[in-house]
Amino acid sequence: MSTEARTKEYSGVLILAETEHGKIHKVAYELLGKGRQIAEACGEQLSCLVLTPEACGSEELCRRGADTVYEMRAAAFAQPEETLFAQNITAFIREKKPAVVLIGATHFGRSLAPRIAAALGTGLTADCTELCVDEEGNLEQIRPAFSDNILAHIKTVTRPQMATVRYKEFAEAAPDPAAQIHIEEIAPYQHEPLGVQIEEIRSIGELAITDAEVVVAGGRGIRKSEDLAILQELADVLGGQVGVSRALVDAGMASSSIQIGYSGSRVKPKVYIACGISGAPQHLAGMKESDRIIAINSDPSAPIFSISDYGFVGDLYEIVPRLTEYFSKEGSHEV
């Protein structure tokens, strides 16, 4: 069969919805928004597959735009493991032959998607920030590379065209309360992982920095690790979390789990407050998409100011505590 004929067998956009603690991960709603645009551009269906041990609110996936939700249930899906999930999803894709498969670039998504792509022998593009359809109906996948210095436009010659998509890159599809609820149950193809035993699952307990609405971040301007407390106080008042630039992690002053930047986490909070951060490209790659960026730095020529909405030229050791004081009073007036 020619490549073209093979390509024509494949149709529709499939979203893989991940569950976290029994609930649909929000990245699925973002994928449904973008998936709907792609499906419409191709005149095809938008469907969603979710692997879950029990009811997980799949109806919401219909309200957010899925024409059909396929729900596969097995007790073992309570414990995320790649070989089990990949075998089931691969078998499903072989049967349904979607033209496009989108997966959220969460930890599990990034670990799972390559197994599926390799099993299918198809191309996979990581961490896309934009997706569109070209004139021939092929998926154009856009992703940053080399510390966000370039944007690569990638096309896949095999089918399905698979991509993982960064969380918080696209807007969530709005729910339509009047949407048709169409959920189809699919029997699992494989019930247990092979050669892997999950021994323990423990909640991390902390809100991931990627989910924080406010991030107060410190850089080289912080002189010692104890001083991060100043940032924590402001973060507490604003209901946010503390992050750091690579400089503080390299200096052993902070854990890499709160590092923001190309080699750390990428965040997109409502408000990002950069304290004593000069604004190296490596750091900007992790926070430049924030809704509002506020910089506090004693060096007026620091590059961080040019990508900030507001800046204050001054000593963070003076300004940050003043902000904390200002907004703690602010809060008490409101109550």
Add this chain to the structure above:
Amino acid sequence: MNIIVLIKEVPDMEKVRFDSSRGVVDRSSAPAEINPFDESALQAALELKERCGARVRVLTMGPPQAKRSLQDAYARGADGGILITDRAFGGSDTMATSRTLAAAIGQEDYDLILCGEKSVDGDTAQVGAETAELLGIPHAYYADSIEEAGAGSIRVGIENICGDRQVRLMKLPALVSVTKNIGKLRLPTVKRKLESITKEFPSKGLSEISGLTKDNTGFQGSPTKVAKIEIPKVQKRQSEIFREDFEAFAARLKDEFAERGIGKA
């Protein structure tokens, strides 16, 4: 136990210059080094060797000069290295790379494959899991601890998967991708550094790896193609800068926060 550590030679990302007019990375502008994430994988392998006894070999795919990275790994304690190099491998995407690696690894004795979380240049984090799938072995990503549990299996701590920490026991052979939190790579000793200069590393090309053809590796064997490279515009914002007037600054932030529902108890 036989451990193979996958390493990639990358440009030093702190120093590398970027030719924005041509949309390419000027690799001559920065020294090459072992991908920092892979350094942690090598460290994990060396620690396992000390704890449980193991033969640690590093394997890299790249141009002939990537031998430098094998030498560096040897100087730091690896027992040997394998260089996968051929012009036919050029232009491989992650799938073609994984096919090449899986075919090469399939010819070796191995119980455990270790790799870093991702490479700092490509940043896809796809090659580990693709290689595991092609070899038909389980894998774990984002591991920050590894212990050998007994004959034929390994226990791994995973930092974050679906919002939880997970401990899993995997039958060997298996592939484990580690985060930097597993440890920082030890320094080379002078003695081994000197030895590494004359150390021989087997090199394998297309004809020495069974199962590989020009159609399933390199540019031709890659299902994804780069259609275009674009240089993102540096997004500047209307920076409103305050210098002396703290009250005005704070009032401005107050409005912004109020609009976004932030900071109210």
